[in-house]
Amino acid sequence: MASLKELKNRIGSVKNTQKITKAMQMVAAAKLRKAQEAAEASRPYSDRLNSIIINLAGSMADATDGPELLVGNGKSDNVLLVVATADRGLCGGFNTNIVRKAREEIVALERAGKTVKLYLIGKKGYDQLNRLYADQIVEFVSLKEERKLHAGIAQNIGEKITSMFEAGEFDVCKLIYSKFKNVMEQDAVSTTMIPAIAAIGSKDDASGEHAADEVFAPDLDGAIYTYEPDETGILRVLLPRNINTQIFSALLENQAGEMGSKMTAMDNATRNAGDMIENLTMQFNRTRQARITSELIEIISGAEAL
Amino acid sequence: MADKINFSLVSPERELYAGDVDQVDIPGTEGDLGILPNHSPLMAAIRTGTIKVYEDGSETEFFVQGGFADVTPTGLTVLAERAVRLEDVDRSSIEAQITTVEASLENLTGEAALAARQNLDGLRAVLAV
Numbered sequence: 001m002a003s004l005k006e007l008k009n010r011i012g013s014v015k016n017t018q019k020i021t022k023a024m025q026m027v028a029a030a031k032l033r034k035a036q037e038a039a040e041a042s043r044p045y046s047d048r049l050n051s052i053i054i055n056l057a058g059s060m061a062d063a064t065d066g067p068e069l070l071v072g073n074g075k076s077d078n079v080l081l082v083v084a085t086a087d088r089g090l091c092g093g094f095n096t097n098i099v100r101k102a103r104e105e106i107v108a109l110e111r112a113g114k115t116v117k118l119y120l121i122g123k124k125g126y127d128q129l130n131r132l133y134a135d136q137i138v139e140f141v142s143l144k145e146e147r148k149l150h151a152g153i154a155q156n157i158g159e160k161i162t163s164m165f166e167a168g169e170f171d172v173c174k175l176i177y178s179k180f181k182n183v184m185e186q187d188a189v190s191t192t193m194i195p196a197i198a199a200i201g202s203k204d205d206a207s208g209e210h211a212a213d214e215v216f217a218p219d220l221d222g223a224i225y226t227y228e229p230d231e232t233g234i235l236r237v238l239l240p241r242n243i244n245t246q247i248f249s250a251l252l253e254n255q256a257g258e259m260g261s262k263m264t265a266m267d268n269a270t271r272n273a274g275d276m277i278e279n280l281t282m283q284f285n286r287t288r289q290a291r292i293t294s295e296l297i298e299i300i301s302g303a304e305a306l
Numbered sequence: 307m308a309d310k311i312n313f314s315l316v317s318p319e320r321e322l323y324a325g326d327v328d329q330v331d332i333p334g335t336e337g338d339l340g341i342l343p344n345h346s347p348l349m350a351a352i353r354t355g356t357i358k359v360y361e362d363g364s365e366t367e368f369f370v371q372g373g374f375a376d377v378t379p380t381g382l383t384v385l386a387e388r389a390v391r392l393e394d395v396d397r398s399s400i401e402a403q404i405t406t407v408e409a410s411l412e413n414l415t416g417e418a419a420l421a422a423r424q425n426l427d428g429l430r431a432v433l434a435v
Contacts, residue, residue, distance in 0.1 A: 042320070044314070045321075045385055046318075049385055151317070225348065225349055227348075237374075244318075
């Protein structure tokens with residue numbers, strides 16, 4: 001049995017750990033609130049942009065000669081997976097879930113005979129995927145240095161992806177990130193960014209519940225939209241922007257998810273530490289009592305022997 | 307004048323303005339547009355410049371960079387890539403942008419150069435305010 005001093009030390013160290021996890025939980029809770037607000041504040045923009053694209057795409061649905069970003073370049077051999085994860089660990093299964101989703105996608109795509117390239121955002125995803133698919137990673141961005149997510153970050157990434165597409169480096173682009181449902185639930189999802197029409201046509205896995213408010217295409221009372229410049233001109237500017245926006249909102253969702261996940265993980269850790277302290281204290285007291293009892297027995301038997 | 311137009315200005319980060327107003331002036335890529343209530347449906351790309359919102363005799367100005375104006379019967383929505391109130395504009399960052407755009411201008415041709423020049427004009431105009 002462990003000595004009293006040893007037990008005391010262990011209790012002390014668990015208590016310290018508990019203090020840290022408690023603090024991390026509270027920090028995560030505060031950050032979560034901010035991240036949620038940011039994610040909500042960005043929603044009007046992405047919703048509107050989405051409805052505009054649907055509008056435009058609808059009006060030129062039969063035109064297969066639309067911009068390649070919209071209708072695709074007719075091939076689907078090379079797939080670029082943009083995987084967004086967090087830069088920090090200690091947030092439960094958050095990163096692992098995204099990576100698992102990414103791996104499922106990779107396996108499925110490769111089985112279908114496609115070439116997969118990886119564009120990674122976030123260090124944790126890179127660490128995990130680098131072990132398996134090191135030669136398929138074309139780019140890795142860490143956002144650790146950024147103190148606050150802003151649209152410029154997403155813009156840089158989006159422009160890079162757009163120019164890669166224009167250079168013909170890939171045909172289809174998918175974005176994998178974690179959708180924030182609530183603090184307990186984050187779903188790793190994958191959406192198709194390029195061609196944009198695929199995302200509109202099949203509101204599949206990614207935004208199943210989002211599809212409902214997709215229907216707010218404006219009622220024009222029979223009037224016809226005037227475009228300035230013309231539709232293709234607008235689409236040409238709008239589609240790259242849509243990619244940036246999708247990345248930005250994915251990053252925001254991720255941030256909220258990471259914080260939510262971290263909060264839950266740290267809450268569990270704090271509780272576990274509490275349980276451990278309780279057990280150790282019990283053991284400590286028992287050991288102490290056992291020692292006192294045995295000392296008493298020694299004294300009494302010593303006195304009796306006299 | 308009873309008629310008002312519902313106007314909202316949103317940037318990727320947040321909604322900057324929402325409310326009923328009398329008139330909004332927008333810098334379109336093909337020229338400035340004044341949007342009044344009951345405007346016909348319109349979708350216009352916007353350039354770097356200032357949006358002017360008229361409401362009950364007072365004017366609010368926003369600096370915007372790139373984006374779209376969408377006029378529907380329910381109102382006007384401006385989706386700006388970047389938008390700040392004119393008085394909050396960070397002059398030093400604009401100056402920095404001017405330098406980068408000027409530097410990139412030499413390598414650009416055709417439409418891209420035109421767009422860059424338009425951007426440059428807008429940036430300079432803001433500094434002149």
